[in-house]
Amino acid sequence: MSDQYRCGRCWRTFDDSKLKVLPGVRCPYCGYNIIYMIRKPTVKVIKAI
Numbered sequence: 001m002s003d004q005y006r007c008g009r010c011w012r013t014f015d016d017s018k019l020k021v022l023p024g025v026r027c028p029y030c031g032y033n034i035i036y037m038i039r040k041p042t043v044k045v046i047k048a049i
């Protein structure tokens with residue numbers, strides 16, 4: 001399970017592997033350099049009795 005990233009300008013999401021292709025931390029779509037890391041919430045299975 002890899003981390004997801006979101007661009008601060010075009011708001012597209014991409015994963016870790018696309019981020020490593022480019023030098024530095026930039027959006028692979030528009031080249032913007034402010035990237036937010038999105039942590040996926042842990043899915044818990046709760047059994048209703």
Ligand SMILES: [Zn+2]
Binds near residue numbers: 007010027030
């Ligand atoms: Zn972008």
